[in-house]
Each structure stands twice: as C-alpha cells, then as structure tokens.
Amino acid sequence: MLQSPSPTNETGRHLAVLLEDIPHVRLLNTGEATYTQGGRLDLTLVSSDLAADAIWQVHPTLTSDHFTTLTSLPVAPPVLPRPPPRWNIRRADWSRFQASLDEWWADYQPPDDLHQQERDLTAAIQTAATTAIPMCAPSRRHQTDWWYYNDEVREHNHRVNLHRKLYKKRPNPNNLRLLQQVVARARQVSLRAKEDKWLEWCATFSQHTSLGQMWRSVRMSSGAAPPRPAAHPHPQQEAERLATTFTSRGSSDQLPLHTRRTQQQLQPHRDEAVREAMEVADMTDRPFSLQELQQAKRRGHDTATGADGVPYSMLAHAGPAGDTALWKNLRDTYAKDCKKEHEKRSGSGAGSSRRYYIYREQMSLKKVIGNRNTTNSLSSDNNTNEVSEEAPQACATEQSVTRPRVNEKCKKVSLEDKMIQFLEGHGQHKHDDDRVF
Structure with a gap:
C-alpha cells in the first residue's frame, strides 16, 4: 500500500493489515499503484455498510506523478417527505370564516402578554380556516419550463x-x-x-x-415534474451548523486587535448618536390607525406562508373582528411594549426617550407609513422645536426636550418667538398613554 518503485513493500502490507482490523471500517484499495514515485499513502476507507457493493479503481490518465482514484458507492437517495397539506383558498367560505372569528372575538379577553395575544390570534385564524376552508391534496409544485430555463x-x-x-x-x-x-x-x-x-x-x-x-x-x-434532489437527512442540524459557521466567520473576534479597540472607542459615540436621533420628534411618531391597516392588506396572489401557515387571503378576509384583533395587537405593541425600561425624570433636563423594536406584523404597514409626511430623524437639519398640528392625537411617543438648533447661517430670533419655543418645548413633557387610543 505504501507505493514505491520496488515490487514488494512490507511496510504498506503491514499498514493494510492493521487498517483492516479496525471494526466497522473497510479498506477499498486493491494494491494497484497510484503514485509513480514512492513514499506516500493513497488510501480509501469507508464504513462496512457502504463497502458491500463499493467499486474502487484507478483512472488510467496520469496527472503529474500520480493517478486519480475513482470510488463508486451505491447509495439509495432518502425518501422525500410528503409536503404539508395546503388550504384550498378558491373554495373558501369567507362568510363562515368571518363568523367564526366574530364568535371568538366576542368572548375573548386579551392577556397582558403581547406574544400570547399573537399566538391566540394565530390559533383563532387557523381554527376558523379549518371550519370554513377545505384542504388541498399535498403536491409538489414545479415549473414546466425548468428544462430549458436560462x-x-x-x-x-x-x-x-x-x-x-x-x-x-x-x-x-x-x-x-x-x-x-x-x-x-x-x-x-x-x-x-x-x-x-x-x-x-x-x-x-x-x-x-x-x-x-x-x-x-x-x-x-413535455412539462412533467423534474426529478427532485434528495433532501438532507438532518436539515435542522445542518441549518444550525451553517448558522454557527456564519456567526463565527462574521464575528468581530477575528478582526485585528487595533480594529477591535477602535470599535470599542467609537461605540459610545455611536450609541449617543442613535439615542439623540430617537429623541427627535418626527411626523411618523403616531400609532397605526385601523384604516391604515386595511389599506396595507395585500389582496393579490398568496405567496408561501410562514411558520404559522396563515396566508394573505385569510388576513384580507378576516372581517371586522379579525381586523380589530390584529390592530389591537399592533397598537399594544407600539404603545406599551415599545417603552424604554428606564425613563429619565422630566426634571433632569434630558427629556424622555423610548426604545423601539421591529415587530413582525408592522412590516405589512410599510407602504402605508411611507405615504406619511416624514422628516429625517438622523439629519442634523431637523427642527426639533416644530410640533405637529396633530400632536394632541399622536401617540404613545413622548416628545423630547427641545435643544438649541445650530444653523449654518445664524438668524435673529425675536423675544416673542423665543417665548413661543420655550412654552412649546415645556409642553412636550406631558405624557398620557391612555389618551392615545
């Protein structure tokens, strides 16, 4: 097995005997030379389960100073799991679907936990769909032009x-x-x-x-279904492995020491810039209305559903009860769970700030929110002293204390304007979340 110009090689034969004694492992080499010069091992080891019908051979083409080895393992592809059943939206009884949601909402008492509200709403939609929408036979979709698509x-x-x-x-x-x-x-x-x-x-x-x-x-x-590739036998473990690999490769620990120290020095300044931008008042700092939620509903063709299995069609035909439940969940998320854990006292002179986090359902309102008149909160040219005419109706977002605006061109401000700015700035300290909705 240890190839050399000599016809016999006692060292290689001794290694072959030792390797063949290892349990559950088979050596496929037949003794045919793979290197024109000696001194190297070229071994092929497989498990005993795969070695039954395995074929090992040496390719006749010489590449550099060695020959390529070919190993054939007759392994049957794993059985593909059946796809989950789908809702037959075309045969849905939307009146019955809405009646089921109305009955659930009439007796429902929303809990304080927002995540529990979301789970309850998802379960109610799935229950209503079970009673009003038939199921399709599981099938695998394919495109008829896959064989010539380029x-x-x-x-x-x-x-x-x-x-x-x-x-x-x-x-x-x-x-x-x-x-x-x-x-x-x-x-x-x-x-x-x-x-x-x-x-x-x-x-x-x-x-x-x-x-x-x-x-x-x-x-x-002719457009028949293509042969699907074999699925991974352990998809969850493979996904976790890929996620771990991606996280480790993108970690800052791999950066040079000088770069990491620079990041640590710049981090407080970046946090301060973000905090100041959050304190700046903006026209979009107001809760979502029920009309905006209805406008944001997608009424086109359904795409692939998420883990909850709720397509766009069910949300579009949820009716008044479903819209109210979804809107309440969004409203409570925006008004209650978006507060910062610790708010500064109004007497500290630093104003109040809030913490926001991206909520899953709020992404559907992106188009509607984009139609609002907004200002850039991160721009240095924002006038933090301007207050919207809808300020009494707006929302759960506390306004920050006004700070002197630094303009490139200094303008003279009269005493009356200074008094108005002072009164407006101190009027922004009044918080009342119960008046929002």
Whole structure:
C-alpha cells in the first residue's frame, strides 16, 4: 500500500493489515499503484455498510506523478417527505370564516402578554380556516419550463412582468402595443431556448442510449415534474451548523486587535448618536390607525406562508373582528411594549426617550407609513422645536426636550418667538398613554 518503485513493500502490507482490523471500517484499495514515485499513502476507507457493493479503481490518465482514484458507492437517495397539506383558498367560505372569528372575538379577553395575544390570534385564524376552508391534496409544485430555463428567458420574463404592471397602471394604446411586442419577443426567446436544448439532447443519441433515458427526456420536454434532489437527512442540524459557521466567520473576534479597540472607542459615540436621533420628534411618531391597516392588506396572489401557515387571503378576509384583533395587537405593541425600561425624570433636563423594536406584523404597514409626511430623524437639519398640528392625537411617543438648533447661517430670533419655543418645548413633557387610543 505504501507505493514505491520496488515490487514488494512490507511496510504498506503491514499498514493494510492493521487498517483492516479496525471494526466497522473497510479498506477499498486493491494494491494497484497510484503514485509513480514512492513514499506516500493513497488510501480509501469507508464504513462496512457502504463497502458491500463499493467499486474502487484507478483512472488510467496520469496527472503529474500520480493517478486519480475513482470510488463508486451505491447509495439509495432518502425518501422525500410528503409536503404539508395546503388550504384550498378558491373554495373558501369567507362568510363562515368571518363568523367564526366574530364568535371568538366576542368572548375573548386579551392577556397582558403581547406574544400570547399573537399566538391566540394565530390559533383563532387557523381554527376558523379549518371550519370554513377545505384542504388541498399535498403536491409538489414545479415549473414546466425548468428544462430549458436560462438567464435570457428569465430576463425576458422579467420584462414582460414590468410591462404588464405598466399597462395595468396606465392602460393606453401605446402601453398595450409595447406590451404585445415584449410578449412576442419573450415567446421567440423561449422557443429558441427550447430548440437549442432539444438539439443538444438529440446530439447525445448513440447506440448505447437506453430506452428509459429517452423516455425520461421526452417526459421532461413535455412539462412533467423534474426529478427532485434528495433532501438532507438532518436539515435542522445542518441549518444550525451553517448558522454557527456564519456567526463565527462574521464575528468581530477575528478582526485585528487595533480594529477591535477602535470599535470599542467609537461605540459610545455611536450609541449617543442613535439615542439623540430617537429623541427627535418626527411626523411618523403616531400609532397605526385601523384604516391604515386595511389599506396595507395585500389582496393579490398568496405567496408561501410562514411558520404559522396563515396566508394573505385569510388576513384580507378576516372581517371586522379579525381586523380589530390584529390592530389591537399592533397598537399594544407600539404603545406599551415599545417603552424604554428606564425613563429619565422630566426634571433632569434630558427629556424622555423610548426604545423601539421591529415587530413582525408592522412590516405589512410599510407602504402605508411611507405615504406619511416624514422628516429625517438622523439629519442634523431637523427642527426639533416644530410640533405637529396633530400632536394632541399622536401617540404613545413622548416628545423630547427641545435643544438649541445650530444653523449654518445664524438668524435673529425675536423675544416673542423665543417665548413661543420655550412654552412649546415645556409642553412636550406631558405624557398620557391612555389618551392615545
């Protein structure tokens, strides 16, 4: 086994005997030389379960000073798990769905724990869906164009989607004619990709081509389901391993010592900048309204659901009870759970600040919030003394104490304006969360 120019090698044979005595391990080497020069080991070890039908051989092509070894292991792919059942949204009875949510909301007493409120709402939606929406048979979706799909086809499909949205937004003859031209071009590209892929497959025909391989290719070109790759036998452990690897590689501990010291020196200044930006009043510092929640609902095609299994269609048809429950959960999250653990006293002169965290349901309100008139809280040109006309109705966010604004061009301020700014600044200390909703 220890290859050398000599015909016999007692050291290699002794190592082979020792390795073969190891339990549950098999050595696949047949004694054929893999190196033209000696002094190196080239071993192939497998477990006993895989060594039954394993094939080990040496490739005839010489690369540098050694030959490549080929090992074939006949391993059956794992059985793919059946996909979970899905809701048949097309046959949903939304009246019954809303009635079930109304009945649940009439007797429901929201707990103080916001996470428990979210779990209760999710369970209520799932229960209502079970009674009002039938289930689909589990199946695996596939695209019929997967066998010829390439970058060119993807690009033209993207252009078709863009022009369809443009025509839907502005339906006029020019956009219609442009959409027809783009669709015709995308069809030509798809047909050419099909033809090229088919000719490429036909070029592989020979007297050794099996009938089964030919029929598999025919079914593939007809749009049948593609052969799915084998799933990982331990997906949870693999995901945790990848997450750990990503965290360790992105950790600051790998940075040089000088860089880490610089980060530690800059961290207090960065925290102070963020804290000051949080204290600056903004027009968006007000709670979400029920009308904004209804506008933010997505009413298009459903995408893949999350861990809770609730698609967009269920939220869009939740009715008054479902909307109220979801809005209350968002409202309580914004008004109660967004407070800072420790608020400074008003007499300290530093004002009050709040701590915010990103809540999962609030991401659906992104488009609606974007329509509000807002100011940049991180800009140094913000006028912290301006108070919105809707300040008595706004929200659960305490306003900060006004600080003198530093302008590039100094302007003269009259005594009356100074008095107004002083009164407005001291009026911002009054907090009343119960008046918000």
